[in-house]
Amino acid sequence: MRVLITDGAFVGVEQALRPAVERFGWDLVIAADEGEAQRELAGCELLVLKNFELQAAQIERAAHLRGVQKLGLLTLNIDRHQLARRSIPLRTLMLPSSAAVADHTIALLLALTRQLLSGGVVMHAPPVDIAAVTTDERHFVYNWAGMSASALHGKMLGLIGFGEIALQVAKRAQAFGMIVRYAKRHPLPAEVERRFRIRATSLDDLLRGSDVVSLHVPQSPETEGLIGADELARMKAGALLVNTSRGAIVDEDALVDSLTRGHLGGAGLDVFRIEPLPLGSPLLTAPRIVLTPHVAGAGPHALSDAVARALSRWPATLRATGARDH
DSSP states (O other): OEEEEOSSOOTTHHHHHHHHHHHHTOEEEEOSSHHHHHHHGGGOSEEEESSOOBOHHHHHHOTTOOEEEEEBSOOTTBOHHHHHHTTOOEEEEOOHHHHHHHHHHHHHHHHHHTTHHHHHHHHHSOOTTSOOOOOOSSOOOTTTTOOOOOOOTTOEEEEESOSHHHHHHHHHHHHTTOEEEEEOSSOOOHHHHHHHTOEEOOHHHHHHHOSEEEEOOOOOTTTTTOBOHHHHHHSOTTOEEEEOSOGGGBOHHHHHHHHHHTOSOEEEESOOSSSSOOTTOGGGGOSSEEEOOSOOSOOTTHHHHHHHHHHHTHHHHHHHTTOOOO
């Protein structure tokens, strides 16, 4: 079987796929660019794609196509109806990096709302005027540090951008009972919004109405400085900002100013305009902020390993659908 992987050569993918390739005797082609992917379509039988546009014209050109593996859960770039008409099975795969970044996004949010950093500090230096108590079921000293942690349930999460990572963040936030809205240049189809229990809104309404704003857009000339002084001022007093996308999307000086003045309730950042963050950065001394050293991703081999596992299941899938198996 001829297997075509589009969207560029993933780091380590050839080595990770080697056991499956040798076991099943596959002919593996990793397209280096869009042009090569288009040229190789005619001969491929199993197509592995991420952002590659697989529309009716491409599907018709792929005369020998027997299966499609999407790297991700959103299939907006695929003509599913045309695949169904040709009885070509489509499988999706949750990207390990998307899950990892979503986990980290929620971790930053929990660190802010539950005041984990300040709680850790006070544990090492408790007030001297609080009498110690040997605890049991009825005797304890509740919140002896006088902290004001808050819950996520019922709060509004506003996602700026909506792709694979934002989808995973939305699912996790909904598990905490949060209401999810998103702002995107091209809103998702209504059926997708219903499936994931989300709703599109304008950027202005999202900023004004969200208790938490989380950034999930790529860096480009259009998104650099997207969240500046004006946008921060439009956010609700006490709202939180989380950024696990790219540092240049946020005006860091404006963010520090908003935190210092007490308008924003807090910020959680894993990405910065300059990395590593310079020791003299005002972010390091800003109040109510949680910083991590760009560690949200899943690691260099997570994607290739996931692709290898997904591809190893295809022979059984093709047999189950009645397709000819080599």
